Amino acid sequence: xxxxxxxxxxxxxxxxxxxxxxxxxxxxxxxxxxxxxxxxxxxxxxxxxxxxxxxxxxxxxxxxxxxxxxxxxxxxxxxxxxxxxxxxxxxxxxxxxxxxxxxxxxxxxxxxxxxxxxxxxxxxxxxxxxxxxxxxxxxxxxxxxxxxxxxxxxxxxxxxxxxxxxxxxxxxxxxxxxxxxxxxxxxxxxxxxxxxxxxxxxxxxxxxxxxxxxxxxxxxxxxxxxxxxxxxxxxxxxxxxxxxxxxxxxxxx
Numbered sequence: 001x002x003x004x005x006x007x008x009x010x011x012x013x014x015x016x017x018x019x020x021x022x023x024x025x026x027x028x029x030x031x032x033x034x035x036x037x038x039x040x041x042x043x044x045x046x047x048x049x050x051x052x053x054x055x056x057x058x059x060x061x062x063x064x065x066x067x068x069x070x071x072x073x074x075x076x077x078x079x080x081x082x083x084x085x086x087x088x089x090x091x092x093x094x095x096x097x098x099x100x101x102x103x104x105x106x107x108x109x110x111x112x113x114x115x116x117x118x119x120x121x122x123x124x125x126x127x128x129x130x131x132x133x134x135x136x137x138x139x140x141x142x143x144x145x146x147x148x149x150x151x152x153x154x155x156x157x158x159x160x161x162x163x164x165x166x167x168x169x170x171x172x173x174x175x176x177x178x179x180x181x182x183x184x185x186x187x188x189x190x191x192x193x194x195x196x197x198x199x200x201x202x203x204x205x206x207x208x209x210x211x212x213x214x215x216x217x218x219x220x221x222x223x224x225x226x227x228x229x230x231x232x233x234x235x236x237x238x239x240x241x242x243x244x245x246x247x248x249x250x251x252x253x
Contacts, residue, residue: 011038018105163215191251
């Protein structure tokens with residue numbers, strides 16, 4: 001598992017895409033990621049569809065059943081798309097029909113929107129490129145970098161990172177501290193903790209944390225790669241799926 005808030009398969013989500021600020025080539029992977037968090041009951045993409053700069057979106061709009069929302073660029077240099085998306089988001093919020101929003105953009109203009117939605121008790125998932133300003137990233141409950149979704153997409157200029165070595169991982173002081181703190185925070189007397197709890201703690205501290213950033217598909221793979229943690233795969237029985245527990249190797253010394 002990658003670190004995410006608890007997966008909510010029954011969660012009703014509104015997916016709002018700033019087409020002026022997102023690439024159509026990763027839409028399929030993006031929506032597959034959204035499906036991990038809930039069901040997209042609304043899928044809208046905003047932009048000036050009368051121009052030529054969004055022509056690459058047409059196939060994706062049709063194949064993924066995304067509703068295009070037209071917003072004319074009234075003034076050069078001003079982004080009217082942002083305003084349209086903000087207004088729609090608030091209209092959808094006030095209906096009370098949704099459990100959360102997925103905001104797809106690398107634009108910091110949506111920082112306040114993310115905060116406002118969370119103030120209403122709804123969860124916010126952000127999606128954007130690594131250039132996304134930090135204020136928007138931390139305003140979301142969970143933020144996923146588009147680059148981490150490209151592993152299953154067609155080749156692009158930005159490929160997913162190769163797995164980082166154990167030596168380099170252990171040399172990343174901030175990463176090691178984050179992982180160890182998350183394991184320690186909810187461990188039992190023997191030092192063991194359910195991996196899902198570790199992921200939730202990390203996400204609360206770092207909304208943009210993703211094991212894929214380090215070249216590992218799952219959090220368990222990342223923990224194992226550091227060689228700083230002991231992992232235990234346990235089968236509860238009664239046909240229930242196996243669960244993974246982690247423990248800091250220092251606890252055994």
